[in-house]
Amino acid sequence: MFDRSSSVSTIRRKPNQARSQERVNRILDVAEALFVSQGYAATTTNEIAKQAQVPIGSLYQFFSDKKAIVQALTVRYNQLLRERLALFSTAELTKLPLSTYVEQLIDTTTQFFNDYPGYYAIFMEVQGSVPEVQEVEDTADAQLVADLARSLVQRDASKDTVDYEIVTFVLVKAIGSLVWLSLGQEQAFQQRLIVEAKRLALSYLQSYFPSS
Amino acid sequence: MFDRSSSVSTIRRKPNQARSQERVNRILDVAEALFVSQGYAATTTNEIAKQAQVPIGSLYQFFSDKKAIVQALTVRYNQLLRERLALFSTAELTKLPLSTYVEQLIDTTTQFFNDYPGYYAIFMEVQGSVPEVQEVEDTADAQLVADLARSLVQRDASKDTVDYEIVTFVLVKAIGSLVWLSLGQEQAFQQRLIVEAKRLALSYLQSYFPSS
DNA sequence: CTACAATGTGAGCATTGCTCATGATTTGAC
DNA sequence: GTCAAATCATGAGCAATGCTCACATTGTAG
Numbered sequence: 116m117f118d119r120s121s122s123v124s125t126i127r128r129k130p131n132q133a134r135s136q137e138r139v140n141r142i143l144d145v146a147e148a149l150f151v152s153q154g155y156a157a158t159t160t161n162e163i164a165k166q167a168q169v170p171i172g173s174l175y176q177f178f179s180d181k182k183a184i185v186q187a188l189t190v191r192y193n194q195l196l197r198e199r200l201a202l203f204s205t206a207e208l209t210k211l212p213l214s215t216y217v218e219q220l221i222d223t224t225t226q227f228f229n230d231y232p233g234y235y236a237i238f239m240e241v242q243g244s245v246p247e248v249q250e251v252e253d254t255a256d257a258q259l260v261a262d263l264a265r266s267l268v269q270r271d272a273s274k275d276t277v278d279y280e281i282v283t284f285v286l287v288k289a290i291g292s293l294v295w296l297s298l299g300q301e302q303a304f305q306q307r308l309i310v311e312a313k314r315l316a317l318s319y320l321q322s323y324f325p326s327s
Numbered sequence: 328m329f330d331r332s333s334s335v336s337t338i339r340r341k342p343n344q345a346r347s348q349e350r351v352n353r354i355l356d357v358a359e360a361l362f363v364s365q366g367y368a369a370t371t372t373n374e375i376a377k378q379a380q381v382p383i384g385s386l387y388q389f390f391s392d393k394k395a396i397v398q399a400l401t402v403r404y405n406q407l408l409r410e411r412l413a414l415f416s417t418a419e420l421t422k423l424p425l426s427t428y429v430e431q432l433i434d435t436t437t438q439f440f441n442d443y444p445g446y447y448a449i450f451m452e453v454q455g456s457v458p459e460v461q462e463v464e465d466t467a468d469a470q471l472v473a474d475l476a477r478s479l480v481q482r483d484a485s486k487d488t489v490d491y492e493i494v495t496f497v498l499v500k501a502i503g504s505l506v507w508l509s510l511g512q513e514q515a516f517q518q519r520l521i522v523e524a525k526r527l528a529l530s531y532l533q534s535y536f537p538s539s
Numbered sequence: 540c541t542a543c544a545a546t547g548t549g550a551g552c553a554t555t556g557c558t559c560a561t562g563a564t565t566t567g568a569c
Numbered sequence: 570g571t572c573a574a575a576t577c578a579t580g581a582g583c584a585a586t587g588c589t590c591a592c593a594t595t596g597t598a599g
Contacts, residue, residue, distance in 0.1 A: 156456065
């Protein structure tokens with residue numbers, strides 16, 4: 116193919132590095148597509164390898180086992196979600212009324228799941244049966260909880276008897292499960308559920324911060 | 328409406344009837360114990376059969392496949408839970424203050440999960456990956472939602488603009504996920520979560536029924 | 540007792556996640 | 570440039586497991 120022994124002598128670049136990254140991405144893309152269309156359990160690692168045009172042995176050099184593939188996908192997705200939610204930790208949005216803040220937060224999350232339907236399709240099945248995935252998502256949730264708690268403090272630091280962390284923890288988990296649940300519902304019911312999720316979040320928050 | 332032919336199918340009226348029922352129960356008991364101690368995926372049907380002292384072929388006469396075994400366990404558990412929660416649909420408890428009502432409801436549920444730790448151990452893993460189980464639990468939740476809605480109407484039927492069903496739906500799902508989540512936590516945090524779950528439920532309900 | 544039906548049984552098949560012996564490629568000292 | 574050693578790539582095949590099905594056993598009727 117290429118003559119790489121020619122001029123530059125002391126270059127130590129690994130020609131495989133880039134190529135390997137390429138292969139890993141192909142594996143992840145193929146796996147994502149197959150998991151969505153057939154489900155995780157029904158997708159064989161051999162088929163992933165074949166469609167990604169990677170020998171099965173090589174696949175197992177990059178991923179220790181089948182679970183590691185979904186885990187990598189989980190990380191990928193959560194990075195995307197985190198980017199979108201980063202806004203809500205800035206000082207800017209802290210000035211909005213609580214109700215607007217909650218609404219936008221929930222809308223942004225819902226929008227994310229609409230933009231990446233694979234997230235729901237895959238993790239609906241895998242939840243619980245793959246501890247590594249659970250762990251990644253718990254970590255992501257924990258970051259969000261901490262970020263939101265900081266944001267809440269910024270909004271109203273006067274209530275020092277309030278445990279901000281547990282309030283945001285409860286919100287992230289309870290609202291998260293409602294939003295998740297809504298994804299599997301008919302359009303109309305889904306929207307109704309989102310409305311109720313916002314009301315649930317807001318009434319809980321107002322029980323702690325009765326001001327505006 | 329209801330398919331109850333699932334596990335106890337129409338077995339001939341032979342002297343074996345009783346014996347067969349005995350065997351089915353042994354299989355379920357053994358399966359429950361193994362699922363709890365090793366997990367669902369790690370438990371082989373052959374091992375269940377061996378420990379239940381039933382040939383593998385016979386096991387597959389009673390249960391169409393491995394999933395059918397967890398499904399049967401799910402039905403079993405949900406019958407027990409339903410019994411405990413039946414109280415809350417009676418007129419008696421409707422006279423209690425809303426806060427007390429919510430508290431007792433949540434405490435009863437929590438108590439149930441403490442009494443049957445197998446429920447959590449098994450269904451934590453199986454959630455989502457076995458659609459039949461999901462279905463059974465969704466049906467159980469739907470019954471609870473309907474019962475609670477009726478109970479709410481009884482308490483305050485004046486608000487005819489309120490969609491009681493969706494309110495109880497949101498409560499069952501949101502509070503349910505919090506209670507479920509609390510089961511995997513340290514004792515102290517678990518109790519704290521239950522307290523917050525009650526507050527969440529109550530503040531949401533009070534946003535609809537601002538009375539007492 | 541004989542013939543037939545119903546039920547019980549477990550060796551073994553098909554599938555699939557994963558390994559590892561073998562071969563190809565790269566490296567670096569001379 | 571050469572060559573040995575280290576590194577990486579490959580896919581046939583192993584082990585494990587859910588499930589089947591041909592055969593055995595038990596029960597019934599005439």
